[in-house]
Amino acid sequence: MSSIVVSLRAVSKAIGGDTVLNGVDLEIGFGQVILVRGKSGVGKTTLAKIVALLLKPDKGDVVFLSKRVNDLAWDALADLRLRYIGYIDQLCKLMPNITAFENIELPLKILGIPKRERIERVHEVASLLNIKEKLLRYPNELSGGERQRVAIARALVKKPRVVVADEPFAHLDDETMRTVLEYVKQLAKHNSMAVLITTTDLYTPLDVDEEFVLESGVLRKKS
Ligand SMILES: Nc1ncnc2c1ncn2[C@@H]1O[C@H](COP(=O)(O)OP(=O)(O)OP(=O)(O)O)[C@@H](O)[C@H]1O
């Protein structure tokens, strides 16, 4: 089997008549953590959504677990997402009417994982992200950074093949950011996850496997 989990080949996407991505190539391998840097509005969320199979390209191919997925119907893509992809939304959207615990537990429930295992897994990930004390709170009772960590926990709890984290560090202080990144890297190595992280931060050095910069629709590798 290929060591590549997900790849984009010559992917282009226009939004509202403007070309946002123009011939983007990207490969993410098992256990690899890659970072895409780019200023606000350059298309990071568009790229993240294409990798997470939430958006289809206009041109080019998306290959997921050795299969071209461009032509799959939306319900087939939703099924792949449920099983294999953890997406951390830039806005950290959580379900407002259920607790942090229930938000993190939700994907496990949908996957039919038994209650005892669900409880164990939620506590494990919550403890690593330092939100164990906040699990009974509702999203509007959490700080921005806590919400972000709940959203990260919800994406990671099902141990997906691919994690797409769209600006996951936006509300975190430097120390928390590095702790979360270390945890994600360990998970990636141990569970052979492919991880894509985006950031508007063009400069702060971060210890990842590969870095890219997105600018004017073009993704180039940062040396
Ligand atoms: N629904 C939409 N309708 C029209 N234009 C859109 C829409 N969504 C995004 N865009 C435009 O597409 C471009 C890329 O947006 P995208 O959200 O991918 O950027 P980004 O790099 O994630 O920005 P940020 O760092 O601010 O989140 C922007 O110019 C944006 O204004």
Ligand SMILES: [Mg+2]
């Ligand atoms: Mg964005």
